[in-house]
Amino acid sequence: MILHTINRSPFGSSCLQSCLDVAAAGSAIILIEDAVYAALPNTQYTDQIAAALGKHKFYALDPDLKARGIHEATLDGIESVDYDGFVALCTEFSKVVSWY
Amino acid sequence: MTDTEHKKPKPKKLLFLNRRAPYGCSLPREALDAVLMASAFGQQVTLVFLDDGVFQLKKKQDPADIEMKNLSKTFAALEMYGVNEIYVEQASMQKRGLTLAQLLIPAQFIATQELSLMLEQQDQVLSF
Amino acid sequence: MLVIDGHSIATDKEGYLKNLNDWSKPVAEAIALQEHITLTHQHWEIIELLQGFYQEFEISPAMRVLVKAVGQQLGKDKGRSIYLMGSFSESPAKLASKIAGLPKPTNCL
Numbered sequence: 001m002i003l004h005t006i007n008r009s010p011f012g013s014s015c016l017q018s019c020l021d022v023a024a025a026g027s028a029i030i031l032i033e034d035a036v037y038a039a040l041p042n043t044q045y046t047d048q049i050a051a052a053l054g055k056h057k058f059y060a061l062d063p064d065l066k067a068r069g070i071h072e073a074t075l076d077g078i079e080s081v082d083y084d085g086f087v088a089l090c091t092e093f094s095k096v097v098s099w100y
Numbered sequence: 101m102t103d104t105e106h107k108k109p110k111p112k113k114l115l116f117l118n119r120r121a122p123y124g125c126s127l128p129r130e131a132l133d134a135v136l137m138a139s140a141f142g143q144q145v146t147l148v149f150l151d152d153g154v155f156q157l158k159k160k161q162d163p164a165d166i167e168m169k170n171l172s173k174t175f176a177a178l179e180m181y182g183v184n185e186i187y188v189e190q191a192s193m194q195k196r197g198l199t200l201a202q203l204l205i206p207a208q209f210i211a212t213q214e215l216s217l218m219l220e221q222q223d224q225v226l227s228f
Numbered sequence: 229m230l231v232i233d234g235h236s237i238a239t240d241k242e243g244y245l246k247n248l249n250d251w252s253k254p255v256a257e258a259i260a261l262q263e264h265i266t267l268t269h270q271h272w273e274i275i276e277l278l279q280g281f282y283q284e285f286e287i288s289p290a291m292r293v294l295v296k297a298v299g300q301q302l303g304k305d306k307g308r309s310i311y312l313m314g315s316f317s318e319s320p321a322k323l324a325s326k327i328a329g330l331p332k333p334t335n336c337l
Contacts, residue, residue: 009121009152011195034124037155042197063165067123069158069172133334140290169286177285180293 002027003093006035007100010045015099020052030059030081030089039065039074046075053077061086112223114138115146118153120228122171123163128156131228132174139181146185146222147178148215149207153228154192157203172204179205189215230258244326251329259327263317270315271327277301278328288325288333 004023010016016038023029029052031038038045039060049058062080065071074080081089090096116135120127139145149157161172178186187210188203200207210218219225230237232254238246243259245251256275260267267275281289281297289297291309299307306312312320321333 009124009155012121012152034121034152037121037152037196040197044195046197064123067161067163067166067168068121068155069160069162072160136287136290136334140292142292173284173286177287177289177293180285180289180296 001093002095002097003089004029005096005098005100006031006038007033007098009034010038011043016045019099020048023056025055028057028059028089028093030061030086031064031078032061032086033064036060036064036068036070039078040070041073041075049075050077059085059089111142111144113144113146113221115148115219115222115225117219117225117227118147118149118156119151121152121155122158122161123166123168127228128153128171129169131226132171134226134228135183136174136177136181139178139183145183146187146218147183148187148189148210148218149192150189150215151192152196154188154196154198157188157205157207158198159202159204161204175205187215187218230255232258242326242332244332245329248329248331255329256327259329263323263327265316265323265327267327271324273302274298274312274315274320274324275328278324278330282328282330288328288330289321290333291319291321294321294324 002023004019004027006015006019006029008015016035019029038049058078059081060074060078062071062082065074065080071080116131118128118131122128135145135147156171157175161170163170186205186207188207190209190211193199193209200209229239237250237255240246243262245255257267260271265271277298278288278294295307295309295312298312316323325331325333
């Protein structure tokens with residue numbers, strides 16, 4: 001199984017879109033760095049991510065959420081993880097695919 | 101009028117256009133330093149936040165865990181530096197689900213059309 | 229580099245502390261001495277004001293902003309370039325920041 005990492009803001013890059021198009025059902029997606037903005041509610045991507053939640057497990061890196069002031073209100077269904085949690089995910093999946 | 105006053109150049113209208121999210125690259129920090137420098141030298145400064153740039157003004161930023169300097173604190177100094185012309189592009193805010201109440205300093209909405217006019221009225225526009 | 233009580237303290241080429249946590253009153257006095265200044269009450273109140281400014285905004289203020297902040301907090305008589313130049317020579321914003329253990333004002337070229 002694959003863990004997809006995305007590190008670009010969905011508003012300025014096609015990383016999130018391409019990843020969602022390509023990722024197979026059951027693979028997991030972790031939002032890091034500027035990609036954590038995809039975890040905001042009420043954006044133009046909210047519906048798409050909400051729909052993808054049934055297909056993928058979503059994570060967001062907590063230090064990056066905190067840095068950007070968006071840790072208190074993220075979309076339901078996106079789990080925040082710390083650095084240790086990120087490392088654990090990387091070892092849990094057999095492959096990591098980076099979108100950057 | 102004294103000699104020195106006579107020679108003093110007229111302040112320029114400078115618009116700083118910020119389009120990047122705060123911690124993904126060093127441009128926002130550099131823009132802020134340039135804004136403070138320009139205003140310290142008496143220039144007429146306008147700050148505009150467009151696209152992901154609007155995220156720079158989001159409240160409650162705390163980048164300690166990613167070991168970066170908090171931009172928010174320095175934004176709070178803009179008032180001391182006499183920088184009061186601060187605008188966020190309305191469509192950029194809407195796309196990102198942000199409201200003026202979620203921003204850490206007072207800013208005004210500007211529509212895309214108005215921004216287009218504003219750019220024309222400047223002596224220089226600096227993009228970050 | 230400065231040496232205080234046998235401890236060496238790292239500074240950059242211009243004499244600004246590399247690590248803000250190294251600052252102490254004896255360090256301030258040593259930096260001031262290098263600049264031929266003996267610190268008095270007039271100096272310390274500016275140093276404290278600068279440290280407060282840095283805590284609040286994470287920058288050292290440019291001259292015109294330092295003048296404004298001093299005027300607001302210590303009274304109009306002191307909020308003048310002439311007053312600050314009398315205490316800290318011809319470039320008060322730079323020199324006072326250095327003695328206060330803060331970075332050089334970002335907006336000083």
